[in-house]
Amino acid sequence: MSKLIYNPKFRAWFIQGCVLVILLTLLGTGVYNTVQNLGKAGITTGFGFLNETAGFDISLKLIPYSRASTYGRAFMVGLLNTLLVSGIGILVATILGFLIGVARLSSNWLISLIAAVYIEIIRNIPLLLQILFWYIAILNPLPRPRHAMNLMDTFFLCNRGLIVPSPIYESGIIATLIALGTAIVASIFLVRWAGKHQNKTGKQFPAYWTSLGLLIGLPLMVLALTGFPISWEIPVFKGFNFRGGLTMLPEFIALCLALSLYTAAFIGENVRAGIMAVDNGQWEAALALGHRLGATLRLVIIPQAMRVIIPPLTSQHLTLVKNSSLAVVIGYPDIIHVFAGTTLNQTGQAVEIIAVTMLVYLTTSLSISYVMNWYNRKTSAMGAGS
């Protein structure tokens, strides 16, 4: 018997068996209690509730939705709102973050100081506080629609949000869209051809400038030829509120602002670390070969810096998506607010709803990290192979 205790294999299996038994017992008790509690509250488990009528309205919807829609539809609306705010946040935060990271490394003392102050202030204040600050302290006290801040009679800022002209497309717009698509495809081919051409003949072709001209010029030309089949609906103040135009809710603005400003500070630090990780000799070597500053950056420094920047950048993007759940605090109708908040309160289906919500975030996180890992593998394969 005592020999058995000192047998590592037996011990390993014994410990694992114990852990499993304890875990299963806990799980069993939890499930039993849950079933009991739900039964007493008169709640039937299952996903049938998704087909029931929701009966509440949502202030921001990208797909048609009304009180008569189902909970399933409300879930979709919430999910799209989460994706919308995350997408915009990621885009703005990345651009701003790169600017700040470069500014932090600038040889200009003042610019570098401003970037440093920005990073140190923003990073050390909780995101939730920043969201509430923008929403309650800045956007809420704005004047009422009647006294809205007015920019050229087309943009209005008031406590109902930012009201901008909305585009109205007429039938001819399809030609412009086709032109844009053609321009994109053409530029991709152009850049590829230019690369091959340079490899073969050593001659450079200004592919980037040409494709930029193509991307802007072609759609514009078609737009002009078809007689500008697009018009703008200018918001007008009537009665108590604005008519027409596109309203950006204050919740949406506050959330976008706070998320992108906050994440940009972190991305800025990642970018700085990435650029600093490139050895100084790389600069010197590239300049010694006669490359100009732009080419040095584009061909030597940025590709190497990106390899260091991408992994932390990915995790910042993931954090942003998860942080967008703070929307619930100011009532932006994201998935947590619509689904884990209102729907849960109305139906009481806690287990299903929490599980689905977590699954959504898990899937988003895993897919973003999968895409970024793929990119990471691709870029590091181009390197020295270390």
Add this chain to the structure above:
Amino acid sequence: MHEHTVTKKWNPLPDQPPPVRDFGLSGWLRKNLFSSVGNTLLTFIGITIVWLTVPPFIQWAVINAAWLGDSRSACDHLLEGEKAGACWIFIKVRLGMFMYGFYPDPERWRINFSLFLLALGGLPILTTSLLSENSGRAMYLVAGTVICIFFFGPIPGSVAALFLAGPFLLSLIPLTGKIPLRAWDWIFLFAVYPVIAWFLFVGDIFGLPYVDTHQWGGMFLTLVIAGIGIATSLPIGILLALGRRDSMPVIKTLCICFIELIRGVPLISVLFMASVMLPLLLPEGTHFDKLLRALIGVALFYAAYMAEVVRGGLAAIPKGQYEAAQALGWGYWKMMGLIILPQALRLVIPGIVNTFLGLFKDTTLVAVIGLMDMLGIVKAALADTEWLGFPKEAYIFAALTYWVFCFSMSRYSMSLEKRFQVNRR
């Protein structure tokens, strides 16, 4: 050297001073702000940014602001127009609430006292040199006790004296002196202090009146959640990290699943789960404190992040260290506790402090499930009809408080990094 020598030593002329434009103030300006056309342009952009932000803010926050008085009427003229300014009177009036929440006024000394005790107990651990010597420690003990008696009275003073003298005396007695003073410091801070603090906060013992957890709030509650979160998430995280690298497949899988699941979802959903699902999982009628639920959520969430940080440190320890420990015939826990973990944790101190920082900032989320932490209290104070219209002041004050904590923590982590000479790449 003498005049009659034929060969004359060549004497260079004295060095000329560098051109005026290369040193002094103008040189500095030229080098750092106006070295090229582009740089000059950037400087002007920078000046514009500073000009647009700093003077208006100072005008609002300092020059126009109301500092004196204690009633709303002193702030009426500040709300709008040219003379708009900050009403710091609002903060002054509500300061007690922001700091202690709804903790009864006469009992607030208990919080101050326990924080003071924490500072007294923590100082010898945070600093290295002076306080580890016997004479320095004895002086520290006397000084701490005297200050405590002066501020809080004789009974708290004697508690403080016992708390401070404990590790010191135990390290001098032969039987318990085998464990060094530093270890006793840690033991007291992590085992004895929580008990004292718990009795002080809750009361209902030694003649202290009972204070329910729903009366806790403000910065006090934030610190309680952050403190308990930090103290529990690190040990759980270490266990999870060890489990993840373990050879036992069941334990390894469980740890990986837990870590990846938690890291993939936002803290809010974990808190929602803790507040909605926990009551469902327990038998009907079990009362479960709201604060405890939030604490479990925060601790488990951050344990997963901590596990990943610790795993990074474990991965950096060479295999030879394990083999050497095993060759000595040491068991798993002895090997981990005395050889591997001390090295691994030391490597990842910056990461650990960063995770603590994240935890501290994320304690604000407990406001979502209805706890009155600093942010929750600020929101509640803004709803006061007598003081409508000063959200900026309240949030800027809260932001400043959080900022001071986080900034000093991050600076401390940098100094630790330097002390341990950790080279990141």
